[in-house]
Amino acid sequence: xxxxTQTPKFRVLKTGQSMTxxxxxxxxHEYMYWYRQDPGMGLRLIHYxxxxxxxxxxxxxxxxxxxxxxxxxxxxxxxSAAPSQTSVYFCASSYSFGNIQYFGAGTRLSVL
Amino acid sequence: xxxxxQSPEALRLQEGESSSLxxxxxxxxLRGLFWYRQDPGKGPEFLFTxxxxxxxxxxxxLKATLTKKESFLHITAPKPEDSATYLCAVQARIxxxxxxFGSGTKLNVKP
Numbered sequence: 001x002x003x004x005t006q007t008p009k010f011r012v013l014k015t016g017q018s019m020t021x022x023x024x025x026x027x028x029h030e031y032m033y034w035y036r037q038d039p040g041m042g043l044r045l046i047h048y049x050x051x052x053x054x055x056x057x058x059x060x061x062x063x064x065x066x067x068x069x070x071x072x073x074x075x076x077x078x079x080s081a082a083p084s085q086t087s088v089y090f091c092a093s094s095y096s097f098g099n100i101q102y103f104g105a106g107t108r109l110s111v112l
Numbered sequence: 113x114x115x116x117x118q119s120p121e122a123l124r125l126q127e128g129e130s131s132s133l134x135x136x137x138x139x140x141x142l143r144g145l146f147w148y149r150q151d152p153g154k155g156p157e158f159l160f161t162x163x164x165x166x167x168x169x170x171x172x173x174l175k176a177t178l179t180k181k182e183s184f185l186h187i188t189a190p191k192p193e194d195s196a197t198y199l200c201a202v203q204a205r206i207x208x209x210x211x212x213f214g215s216g217t218k219l220n221v222k223p
Contacts, residue, residue: 004155035213040215041215042116042199042201042212042213042214042215042216043156043199043201043211043213044213045210045211058210059210090155090156092155097203098143098144098203100146100158100161101146101156101158101211102158103155103156103157104155105153105154105155106153106154106155
């Protein structure tokens with residue numbers, strides 16, 4: 001049972017570079033989420049999706065874009081990375097809102 | 113403003129020493145309160161969901177309770193393997209697409 005898989009696990013970027021984080025889930029969940037976790041702060045929702053082809057903004061969406069072309073995949077993009085985007089990024093999925101969220105192991109991103 | 117505050121930030125216990133973690137919240141109508149456990153280098157793992165004041169849930173040495181303003185995670189006779197960061201999250205009834213997470217309580221249980 002893979003659950004929620006995030007790639008890559010670690011990444012170092014230079015300011016201004018772009019990258020895409022991939023999240024894949026094999027539980028046939030409709031809802032998927034991207035969070036960031038910073039020291040001393042709780043998980044903050046960046047973007048979420050309520051189904052294939054849909055996306056919506058969360059609490060801290062600026063500087064990020066997402067796409068949900070396939071039900072099992074949710075991509076998070078950084079078009080022009082900034083040091084303030086240094087963080088640990090978590091993807092999660094759930095059957096519906098209010099249901100249990102299953103999290104991936106995270107992507108540790110450093111922007112120099 | 114919807115927010116979640118967890119206390120203490122860190123807690124050190126001896127094995128067998130029971131204690132409680134607190135999660136205080138202000139939200140415009142609570143839809144659900146969630147407890148998660150997070151081990152170093154891993155994503156959060158679901159523990160409990162509570163929906164209404166007075167509700168209680170138990171799992172092994174953990175018991176979660178809920179009032180109208182806060183939730184407690186009681187740990188009875190903890191073991192070293194209970195060491196982790198415990199996260200609390202609330203879902204509002206109105207903006208139910210938003211989850212608000214606390215910053216967590218880092219629990220360290222010494223043998």
